[in-house]
Amino acid sequence: MEPLSLAFRERAARALHDPVLATAMQRLERGWQAARARAAADLPEFEALRDAAVAIKDHVLANLDLYLEEFERRFTAAGGVIHWARDAAEARAIILDICRRAKARTVTKSKSMVAEEIGLNAYLEAQGLRVIETDLGEYIIQLAGDVPSHLVGPAVHMTRERIAELFAKAHGGPPKQDSAALVAEARQVLRQRYLEADVGITGANFLIAETGSIVTVTNEGNAELTQGLPKVHIALTGIEKIVPTVAEAFVFLRLLARSATGQEFSAYTTFLTGPKREDERDGPQEMHLVLLDNGRSRMLGGPFREMLRCIRCGACMNHCPVYLAAGGHAYGWVYVGPMGSVLTPHFVGIDKSWPLPNASTFCGRCEEVCPVRIPLPKLMRLWREEAHKRGLAPPAARVGLTLWAFFARRPALYRLATRLAMAALGALGRRRGRFSRLPFASGWTVSREFPAPQGPTFTAQWRAARGAKG
Amino acid sequence: MSEARRAILARIRAQLARPPSAEEAARHDVAARLARTAPVLIPARAQLEGEARIALFCEKARTLGCAIERLPDLGALSGAVLAALRRHNLPLELVRAADPLLDAAALEAEPLLSVRIGVPEESDAVGLTVALAGVAETGTIMLASSRARPTLLAFLPETSLVVLPCAWIKGSYEEAWAMLRALPGWPPRSVNLVTGPSRTGDIPPSIELGAHGPKRLILFLIDRIG
Numbered sequence: 001m002e003p004l005s006l007a008f009r010e011r012a013a014r015a016l017h018d019p020v021l022a023t024a025m026q027r028l029e030r031g032w033q034a035a036r037a038r039a040a041a042d043l044p045e046f047e048a049l050r051d052a053a054v055a056i057k058d059h060v061l062a063n064l065d066l067y068l069e070e071f072e073r074r075f076t077a078a079g080g081v082i083h084w085a086r087d088a089a090e091a092r093a094i095i096l097d098i099c100r101r102a103k104a105r106t107v108t109k110s111k112s113m114v115a116e117e118i119g120l121n122a123y124l125e126a127q128g129l130r131v132i133e134t135d136l137g138e139y140i141i142q143l144a145g146d147v148p149s150h151l152v153g154p155a156v157h158m159t160r161e162r163i164a165e166l167f168a169k170a171h172g173g174p175p176k177q178d179s180a181a182l183v184a185e186a187r188q189v190l191r192q193r194y195l196e197a198d199v200g201i202t203g204a205n206f207l208i209a210e211t212g213s214i215v216t217v218t219n220e221g222n223a224e225l226t227q228g229l230p231k232v233h234i235a236l237t238g239i240e241k242i243v244p245t246v247a248e249a250f251v252f253l254r255l256l257a258r259s260a261t262g263q264e265f266s267a268y269t270t271f272l273t274g275p276k277r278e279d280e281r282d283g284p285q286e287m288h289l290v291l292l293d294n295g296r297s298r299m300l301g302g303p304f305r306e307m308l309r310c311i312r313c314g315a316c317m318n319h320c321p322v323y324l325a326a327g328g329h330a331y332g333w334v335y336v337g338p339m340g341s342v343l344t345p346h347f348v349g350i351d352k353s354w355p356l357p358n359a360s361t362f363c364g365r366c367e368e369v370c371p372v373r374i375p376l377p378k379l380m381r382l383w384r385e386e387a388h389k390r391g392l393a394p395p396a397a398r399v400g401l402t403l404w405a406f407f408a409r410r411p412a413l414y415r416l417a418t419r420l421a422m423a424a425l426g427a428l429g430r431r432r433g434r435f436s437r438l439p440f441a442s443g444w445t446v447s448r449e450f451p452a453p454q455g456p457t458f459t460a461q462w463r464a465a466r467g468a469k470g
Numbered sequence: 471m472s473e474a475r476r477a478i479l480a481r482i483r484a485q486l487a488r489p490p491s492a493e494e495a496a497r498h499d500v501a502a503r504l505a506r507t508a509p510v511l512i513p514a515r516a517q518l519e520g521e522a523r524i525a526l527f528c529e530k531a532r533t534l535g536c537a538i539e540r541l542p543d544l545g546a547l548s549g550a551v552l553a554a555l556r557r558h559n560l561p562l563e564l565v566r567a568a569d570p571l572l573d574a575a576a577l578e579a580e581p582l583l584s585v586r587i588g589v590p591e592e593s594d595a596v597g598l599t600v601a602l603a604g605v606a607e608t609g610t611i612m613l614a615s616s617r618a619r620p621t622l623l624a625f626l627p628e629t630s631l632v633v634l635p636c637a638w639i640k641g642s643y644e645e646a647w648a649m650l651r652a653l654p655g656w657p658p659r660s661v662n663l664v665t666g667p668s669r670t671g672d673i674p675p676s677i678e679l680g681a682h683g684p685k686r687l688i689l690f691l692i693d694r695i696g
Contacts, residue, residue: 027674045513052510059503065482066500078657084475136672136681153672160674183670183678190682195592210504211657221668221683224625228660239478244503250643251510261671264530265608268683269663277659281589282620293478301485 001119003348004332008355012326024157025324032318035262052251053372057309060242067209067242074212078274080287088118091292096127098288102232104198110223111135112203114236116334132193134222143170149328151314152260200226204237210245213273217266233284239291240308255371260313295346307342309372316366322359338366338376345383354392357383415459422453509644516607516642523606527639530609534666537688548580554688564596568618571600589620590627597627603646604639608665612646615660630684635692
């Protein structure tokens with residue numbers, strides 16, 4: 001997927017005037033945001049679990065090479081085949097090769113953000129394979145030729161009416177009116193696809209080194225049918241998804257659904273260890289795991305290592321005022337919201353994504369709700385600094401910032417300048433007491449008036465008051 | 471091993487820059503960690519015994535949309551299954567696991583019920599299997615695959631019937647996992663933690679049941695087995 005993140009401003013501006021999106025974002029705010037707060041309050045140990053999760057991830061990341069080797073040994077012993085992929089192209093080629101060897105025509109897929117990251121669907125389709133998304137949200141997006149707008153609810157921006165139209169067009173018959181009928185229709189259609197599929201592709205929420213297992217989490221049960229019916233299962237995930245033991249996986253599982261949708265536990269959490277055993281009557285004959293680096297290892301050495309703790313719950317976007325106003329599509333690439341603003345520059349380059357780390361009010365709510373306490377505002381600030389160093393922002397912003405910095409570093413000059421400027425503004429606006437237009441401040445005055453300053457500046461008043469006291 | 475593997479591990483090591491003197495300690499650390507199976511943190515809510523534990527399990531599972539029937543023994547199962555199928559206007563036929571508990575329930579002796587043993591097909595409306603544990607904390611059941619218990623029994627049919635002895639209901643996931651670990655053939659190929667019927671919120675405004683997995687999940691809790 002070609003990143004469109006440079007156009008964040010324009011895309012966000014358009015999104016602000018989209019009433020359908022506004023309704024969808026309200027649903028997130030009133031639904032998932034409120035549900036997460038309830039779920040966290042209902043579990044007194046929630047904060048302690050967050051601390052434990054941070055410690056586990058930090059330990060794994062500090063020993064990632066060793067854990068990957070341990071995981072590989074056990075995964076392989078259980079009969080799985082592991083494939084290491086340095087980048088997106090390598091991962092796509094590996095998956096295509098497995099599909100070709102299985103003589104696959106139809107491939108079912110359960111939701112995987114890593115698959116979005118490497119643009120897997122478009123690639124496999126261009127090679128003549130029929131790819132069917134089975135997560136209902138992803139299926140809707142696929143029918144619409146759209147891209148996900150949220151980590152957990154990829155079709156969160158869609159209305160029921162639009163989904164009904166898409167289904168009617170794809171499946172025939174008149175558009176259904178209620179969600180139950182639409183879900184039943186999708187169930188029936190996708191049932192056939194599961195049975196036709198030669199290969200099933202899933203993601204993996206966790207990799208467990210102790211047992212060599214992969215863990216999938218869904219509410220629909222689509223991962224189990226995706227990997228359980230075809231003869232070949234391919235799991236695709238990032239190298240950072242390792243946890244040491246099953247006991248430690250439960251720390252994350254207690255946090256994941258609560259942080260994402262406010263559920264206490266998702267409907268289906270599945271631990272898979274190897275392909276079908278000799279005496280078993282169901283299960284895939286082959287189990288493959290594609291372990292993707294794609295720049296993740298580069299993040300290990302510096303301050304961005306903390307980002308590798310991310311468990312993709314989406315809490316940061318559910319609580320982000322910018323995401324909730326602009327929606328996911330404004331971000332212009334696969335990962336959206338605050339976590340997307342930190343990750344996207346790593347994957348596509350800061351030169352193609354510098355507006356994203358700027359799309360934040362730094363209110364800090366993302367960090368407050370992040371189950372693994374990633375300092376998202378700090379990491380966005382680091383990207384801002386990098387973008388500034390490389391001169392990526394438009395000249396006006398850079399000159400403005402440089403000018404401000406010049407004064408800000410010279411407090412006496414700063415005070416003098418603000419005193420003069422405020423006095424001048426006060427004199428100019430004395431008659432009306434407000435301005436309806438100001439140079440360089442149209443962002444403010446376009447929708448409201450700017451009050452004319454009255455009296456001395458805050459610093460001057462503060463000094464005067466303290467002076468009086470002392 | 472592959473070139474990509476070597477390259478990725480080399481990149482990781484270069485970034486971590488662990489001094490050679492710390493290598494052995496790190497390996498020792500990792501090995502010790504992997505050998506430690508003790509729970510990290512079990513919430514107080516999960517630390518219940520006896521009837522209180524069963525009550526929490528039932529409350530949580532019912533809230534999520536499970537139907538629960540408590541039976542004195544396996545002899546009562548065939549009657550309860552028949553009644554449940556009738557209540558939902560379902561055909562009086564099912565496909566079941568070859569589990570000894572279900573053998574002992576003698577479902578085949580019920581003349582009105584048509585029972586097949588094996589892997590479900592697309593046309594099967596009802597699947598019956600056995601859970602290896604229950605988790606009171608969130609009303610979760612733990613299923614594990616084996617020759618006797620195909621995984622698909624609890625995923626393909628629209629109605630999923632699951633038998634769970636009351637004594638196998640534990641407080642936490644960790645206790646349930648410890649039970650599983652003690653069984654032969656551990657770890658099984660597939661362990662499913664199932665918490666309520668299949669659901670989706672992808673088509674607004676409501677949460678709908680039966681997105682892909684079962685629309686109906688009926689649990690039969692058995693007081694006494696064997």
